[in-house]
Amino acid sequence: xxxxxxIPQYQHVQEGEDFTTYCNSSxxxxxxxxxxxxxxxxxxxxxxxxxxxxxxxxxxLTFQFGEAKKNSSLHITATQTTDVGTYFxxxxxxxxxxxKLTFGKGTLLTVNP
Amino acid sequence: SAVISQKPSRDICQRGTSLTxxxxxxxxxxxxxxxxxxxxxxxxxIATANQGSEATYESGFVxxxxxxxxxxxxxxxxxxSNMSPEDSSIYLCSVEGGTNEKLFFGSxxxxxxx
Numbered sequence: 424x425x426x427x428x429x430i431p432q433y434q435h436v437q438e439g440e441d442f443t444t445y446c447n448s449s450x451x452x453x454x455x456x457x458x459x460x461x462x463x464x465x466x467x468x469x470x471x472x473x474x475x476x477x478x479x480x481x482x483x484l485t486f487q488f489g490e491a492k493k494n495s496s497l498h499i500t501a502t503q504t505t506d507v508g509t510y511f512x513x514x515x516x517x518x519x520x521x522x523k524l525t526f527g528k529g530t531l532l533t534v535n536p
Numbered sequence: 537s538a539v540i541s542q543k544p545s546r547d548i549c550q551r552g553t554s555l556t557x558x559x560x561x562x563x564x565x566x567x568x569x570x571x572x573x574x575x576x577x578x579x580x581x582i583a584t585a586n587q588g589s590e591a592t593y594e595s596g597f598v599x600x601x602x603x604x605x606x607x608x609x610x611x612x613x614x615x616x617s618n619m620s621p622e623d624s625s626i627y628l629c630s631v632e633g634g635t636n637e638k639l640f641f642g643s644x645x646x647x648x649x650x
Contacts, residue, residue: 424595456638465628466579468638511578515637524639528578 429527444530446512542642559629564609569630
């Protein structure tokens, strides 16, 4: 079945440093979504990428979708303590029974003030 | 956006008992999803609940263990049956919405089985 791998599992940074998490799918995706889960909270949708090579920005967050639509990344510039949480990618397969979202294991980001 | 009320928020249960989790959405939705998130782990889809039909279970999850009800378009329940410590987890209900087919999640039920 469809698998979505995400690395690193953990990342600890000093406030102001950059952070990147990477996501890789075993199959070509129709789209990929990113979610953030604060400690003790539930996942909250950040963005969806659909097009090959797509890049989207949300303030200090930059999201990329690979040309082959099998990998994606989330980059945070100059992290802040408010960025703390677990970031999940979720890939949607190409159709049929694969159309459901498959979540990566997530990257837990901690920020030292 | 969708607002989802989920309860209970947490519970501590004895081995062998069952717990029913309720999920109420503020709008009518076709599908509701139930996820499990084990400690420090990702979200695993348990089943998709459709109104008026049997839930669709993912590989590794069975109806006898996780019976689901979907009596109307705004409500669903998930029962964790005959619980064991391995069922200790966070259970989340979710719906799709918006132009991105994004998921909205309830606040989750943290279950501990002793």
